[in-house]
Amino acid sequence: MNFLSDIQGIHIKKNILLLEYTIFQLGGPCPFLIECATPQQLKQVVAKFSENKLFFIVVGEGSNLLVSDQGVDCTIVRYFSSKPQIEQEDNIITVSASTRADDLALFAVQKGLAGLNCITGIPGTVGGAVVGNAGAFGKQISECITSVSVLVPNGEVIDEEPRALDFRYRFSRFKETQEVISEVKFSLSKGDRDSLLKKRDEILLSRKDKHPDYRKDPCAGSFFKNVEPVAPEEKRQAAGWFLDQVGSKKMSIGGAGVFEKHANIIIKKDKSCTAQDVYQLSREMFKAVFDKFSLKLEREVRLMGNFEGDTDDRIIR
Ligand SMILES: Cc1cc2nc3c(=O)[nH]c(=O)nc-3n(C[C@H](O)[C@H](O)[C@H](O)COP(=O)(O)OP(=O)(O)OC[C@H]3O[C@@H](n4cnc5c(N)ncnc54)[C@H](O)[C@@H]3O)c2cc1C
Structure with a gap:
């Protein structure tokens, strides 16, 4: 090097x-x-x-x-940067993709700007959030993006508009291209600072109630994506509902288990847990849902490296 x-x-x-x-x-x-x-x-x-x-x-x-x-x-x-790198001009925010998504969400509400509460409390960076079009409560980060700065191999920067990025539910073209995101620009709307901060607190409380504290129970969030709606006017169906029906909360393999309050979150229950345990458990969960509902859940968590019984959709082998 x-x-x-x-x-x-x-x-x-x-x-x-x-x-x-x-x-x-x-x-x-x-x-x-x-x-x-x-x-x-x-x-x-x-x-x-x-x-x-x-x-x-x-x-x-x-x-x-x-x-x-x-x-x-x-x-x-x-x-990754533990120090937020954010610039603001009126309602336009430019942020380094290395900044934590939640630091960005907090910055926006403190400035009285609305649109990014959907990434409140979501772990990870802005770059990772753009790749997976992260969000919650039916809203996703892509909804207020105006451009994404992408590094091409010679180090040149190209600013891409969202319509070129194929944003869909938990998907962007970056999932398939392995391009590198350096900065992201957002256009937000003016909002009331106090009500935005109140909403933020409510979201954090609700997340605390439903999600594991990953410092105590390490995990990668929801393991599977929510399921396509049966009709266009319907909402996505929670993968957790199907998993709950097949008793996933009681499933475990080796040191991997399912979080007691969320049927779609696999946690590292103890130190003996291996990545293979988690992978194996996810396959059992997939199979149980398929056997009962003939439904193939799609993985949201990304795999890196080789797993026994592996599929082809890894980032790298
Ligand atoms: C407790 C918990 C709760 C969660 N809740 C939610 C939720 O409510 N909603 C939600 O959408 N997600 C949720 N997640 C999942 C996760 O937080 C998000 O997917 C997050 O946006 C990933 O960001 P990251 O920086 O950690 O990305 P990583 O995990 O490091 O990487 C994810 C992917 O993005 C790529 N990538 C990362 N940065 C860049 C970059 N700069 N340029 C190009 N590619 C890059 C990586 O190669 C990889 O393919 C949760 C996770 C946990 C642990």
Whole structure:
């Protein structure tokens, strides 16, 4: 990694365990992990990798990932900043994709700007949220995006409009292209600061009630996507409802189990839990729903690395 030595402020880590960089606290080794926090650092790193014709994959906070116990055989670029990098001009906000999604949501309400409460309390970065079109309560982050800055291999930046990004429920074109997102621009509407803050508190309380505290019960959020509505005017059906009907809350394999209050969240119940346990348990849950309802649940959590009994839709092998 000598070719990165003149880039200021990045950290290069060798032979680390990815469990230290995923919210699930699972995952084996990777040869190199490069930590970048700013668009400038990311741009230089991408350009250098391209010059040297080397493969890498970019991740955010690792809150939507299940990394295999064997780890991965390529460089991981971690684009994450614990310090928010946000600029505001009237109702337009430009944010580094390394900023935490919830830091952005808080910034917006503090400025009396509405539109981003749907990402309140969602772990992970703005970059990860754009990739998966994150959201809650029927609203998603893409609804107020005006442009996404994408780094192309030579380090050049291209600003893409949302209509080019194929945003759908928990999907964007980034899920298939592995392009790198450096910054995102949002257009928000003026709102009442106090009522936005009140709404934020309500959301945080409700999330606290329904979701595990991932510091105590590591997880990656909902394991499966909600199910397509049966008619266009209907809402999506919660995958958790189907999973509850087949008794998923009582299922466990090895150290992996299902969160007692949410039938669609797999948690690392104890230290012995492996990524393979989680994967195996997810397959049991899938099978139980298929056997009872002839319904094929789609995974929301992204897989990295090899799993026994694996499918093809991993980010990298
Ligand atoms: C307790 C809990 C609750 C959750 N609740 C919700 C919820 O309510 N709604 C919801 O939508 N999600 C939820 N999630 C899932 C998760 O928080 C989101 O998917 C989040 O947006 C992922 O962001 P991340 O930075 O952690 O991405 P990662 O998990 O690090 O990566 C996810 C994907 O994005 C790619 N990626 C990340 N950053 C970039 C970038 N800058 N450029 C290109 N690709 C990139 C990675 O390669 C990977 O494919 C929850 C997770 C947990 C643990």
